[in-house]
Amino acid sequence: MSPSPLNNSTSPETLTRPKKKVIIVGAGPVGLLTAIRLGQENISTLLLEKGDVLHKSSRAVVYNPIVLPLLKSFGVLDAVLAAGYLNTRGATWLNIRDEKLAHLAVESDKPGVFGGVLLLGQARLNDILLDEVRKYPSVEIKFGAGCTGVEHVSDSEGGGVRVMTWQRNNALQDITYEASYVVAADGAGSAVRRCLCVPYEGYTWPDWKMLSTHVQYDFAAEKNYDPITAIVDAKDWALILNTGEDAEGRGCKPEDAVWRVSFGEDPSLPSSKEDYMQRATERVGNHVKKGASYKVVSAEPYYLHQRCAAVARKGRVVFAGDALHANNPSGGLGLTTGICDAYSYSNALCRIINGNEPDALLTECAESRRAAFLSTTNPTSIMNFKRDSDSQDKDAVMFRNMFFGRLNNDPGASREVGKKLQGLLLKGFERPEKAGDGRVGKAVEAVAASGAGSFAEGEPLVGNGEVTPRAIGGVKNEDGETHVNGVGGSKVEGAGNGVLPLNEAPRDSIESEVARLKDDMEVVKGLLKKIAGTVGYS
Structure with missing residues (x-):
């Protein structure tokens, strides 16, 4: 019997x-969620993953309240809440002496449903989503299939896109797949993006490398820490989170969970696994009670980026999640933004493929997702990082003091912060809801009803003093398209920012609030300019 082509190593x-x-x-979560929505619509879909199994890295653990109604629309919220830990206490900032600087409460009309910050390791989220994907026969999954080439198919050949993969079978053979559309959700090092020669513009923070550790120590019981606690200090700053998981990545009671302690360090330090573990053990020791017993289970390094693809769509390929954008982890905005990508793209594709709506809808969606990152995620995460790492730049200090002052003095400040994060989802691209179909509904309206923000499509926030967001850190090319280029290069006309600095007391009118914010934005402009100069942009 002659060997089949897949087992014939000499077959060209x-x-x-x-x-x-x-x-x-x-x-990852973005690709899996997109597959779930397409499977619900019975759209023939192929999901390619280069790994032999799902990625088991710790990675993301914080999901902002905006994603909860989106997960509900995907049909996975109950499973996710059962596996994770819904933090309804909010976030607290402390100095190195554990003195409280500020507290951000979780504000919602529906506590326990949408009123919380979800804490769940990305690996466990992936497992839940994969189980859901496998319910839909229209979705085929291929593991061990890494992308090695992408090309568009001419209209004379039927149109669409070809994706070549290198698969770990006996022949290590190239196998090509074709589709009408491709969603690239293959991470910051996206092979699809590189195959299409789309630049990943922006910068990598030059002076910091993050070390993310998992620690067996009950910070809640021993130090009365909130599930999300930031230590603000020039030397020993840290982000400390309850993961909701035990050391093996299994769900557990909050008191039995490992905690994540993340901090920045000099990227030139030795980089062996043993070096990371030794430094992590020493650094974590600065945040536990003196003489207390604790154990660092793991220490995983990663670099900090502020980057965005030059375009969100090229031909019939769209970029989503880290393949489209990357930001530092302060504020938990990275995967939150990626889940918004999955929601918008999958809705738009369903409308085009099953609803026969024009292809231009996907272009609008892609531009919306890139704009959401540029106007909200990128500047907000930069400001969060400068605030939490205790930058002593005078504008950063002023920004931090205003933010903490508002949280401490204005009872409505927490809700206002939540509303400003509406910029993460500028438009949901839902189609008109089908009668009796709860899966494809107006999840964006659910966000608004939950108190997480107003989502009037195409309109700025009303009644909360928001300055209309514009693309931050972009420069326009000859065609008038705005490109991210770090955080410098264009006049800031409004941060679109979840932690926009505010003065001490609320104002009664929209007009006075907007006027006050314009004054405060001068501080933000100065800070962004200095950040841009630090990383070599002007």
């Missing part, structure tokens, strides 16, 4: 599989 041919409607490259 490249196999081409039957065409799908959509190929998703990358089986």
Whole structure:
């Protein structure tokens, strides 16, 4: 019996599989959620993952309240809440002596449903989402299939996109798949983006490398820490979170969970696993009670980026999640923004493929997702990082003091912070809800009803003093398209920022609030300019 092409190591041919409607490259949360929505719509979908199994890295653990109604619309909220820990206490900032600087409460009309910050390791979220994907026969999953090439198919050949993969079978053979559309959700080092020569513009923070550790120590019982606690200090700053998981990544009671302690360090320090563990043990020791017993279970390094793809769509390929954008972890905005990407893109694709709506809808969606990062995620995460790492830049100090002052003196400040994060989802691209179909509904309206923000499509926030957000840190090319270029290069006309600095007391009118914010934004402008100069942009 002659060997099949897949087992014939001498066969030069490249196999081409039957065409799908959509190929998703990358089986992280963004790719898996996109596959779930397409599966619910019975759209033929191929999900390609280069790993032999789902990625088991700790990675993201914080999900802002805006994602909870989105997860509900995907049909996975109950499973996620059962596996994770819903933090309803909010976040607290302390100095190195454990003296409280400020507290951000969770504000919602529906506590326990949308009123909380979800804490759940990304690896466990992936497992839940994969189980859901497997319920839909229209979605095919291929593991061990890394993308090695992408090309658009001419209209004379039927149109669409080809994706070549290198698969770990006996032949290590190239296999090509075709689809009408491709969603690239394959991470910051996206092979799809690189194959299409789309630049990943912005910068990597030059002076910091983050070390993310898992620690067996009950910070809540021993030090009365909130589930999200930031230590603000020039030397020993840290972000400390209850992961809701035990050391093996299994769900557990909050008191039995490992805690994540993340901090920055000099990127030039020795980088062996043993070096990381030794430094992590020493650094974590600065945050536990003197003489207390604790154990660092793991220490994982990663670099900090502020980057965005030059375009969110190229031909029939769209970029989502880290393949589209990357930011530092302060505030938990990275995967939160990626989940918003999955929600918007999958809704738009369903409307185009099953609803016969124009292809231009996908372009609008792609531009909306890139704009959400540039106007909200990027500047907000930069400001969060400067605040939490105790930058002594005079503008950063003024910004921090105003933010903490507002939280401490204005009872409505916490809700206002939540409303400002509405910029993470500028538009949901839902189609008109089908009668009796609860899966494809107006999840964005649920966010508004929950108190997490107003989501009037195409309109700025009303009644909370928001200055209309514009793209931050962009420069326009000859075609008038705005490109992210770090955080410098264009006049800041409004941060679109979840921690926009505010003065001490609330104002009664929208007009006076807007006028006050314009004055405060002068401080933000100065800080952004200095950040840009630090990383070599002007």
